[in-house]
Amino acid sequence: MTSLPAFDDETNPFIAAFLAARGEDTQVGDALPAHTPMCFGCGPDNHGSMGLQATLGPDDSVEAVHVFDDRFIGAPGVAHGGAVSAVLDDLFGFVMLAIREPAVTRDLSVRYRLPVRLGVETHMRAWVKGRESREIHLAAELRQEDHLVATGRAVFIQVDPRHLSAPARKFFS
Numbered sequence: 001m002t003s004l005p006a007f008d009d010e011t012n013p014f015i016a017a018f019l020a021a022r023g024e025d026t027q028v029g030d031a032l033p034a035h036t037p038m039c040f041g042c043g044p045d046n047h048g049s050m051g052l053q054a055t056l057g058p059d060d061s062v063e064a065v066h067v068f069d070d071r072f073i074g075a076p077g078v079a080h081g082g083a084v085s086a087v088l089d090d091l092f093g094f095v096m097l098a099i100r101e102p103a104v105t106r107d108l109s110v111r112y113r114l115p116v117r118l119g120v121e122t123h124m125r126a127w128v129k130g131r132e133s134r135e136i137h138l139a140a141e142l143r144q145e146d147h148l149v150a151t152g153r154a155v156f157i158q159v160d161p162r163h164l165s166a167p168a169r170k171f172f173s
Helices: 013-021 081-099 167-172
Strands: 054-056 062-067 103-112 121-132 135-144 147-158
Touching (some): 054 081, 062 081, 081 147
Antiparallel strands (some): 054 062, 062 121, 103 147, 121 135
């Protein structure tokens, strides 16, 4: 487990999630906290949230069971590809909580193998595949009823924790 560098803004909810995500007594199967209360993917206070909840898996992987409901319809009975991609991106974000390394998405790709059906439990797992300098390479699988329905790959780039306080501000001010 990597320790976080020192910083001042411990009141930022995203940074607080990193600090709380992985205590000494965290066990495989324990729930990981939402990225922020208003996170689109997992935020409990966001009425439009996808409601993703993840748990710590073995070897710093993360696991989740998610049901895409009618809000995420693409073709009849099938989840919209953008919704599947968003859930994967959020799942990869949970890996960052598991390994306690602040990082943001640089690249994300999804391979849709079968339709991701609405109303069916989707079992997901994501893990670190490797590292190269500040890049963290990730992989994921989504399964419905033991069928591999999608895979994902991502590259996250490590950032200073302060970047997570107001990342857009520094690029557009």
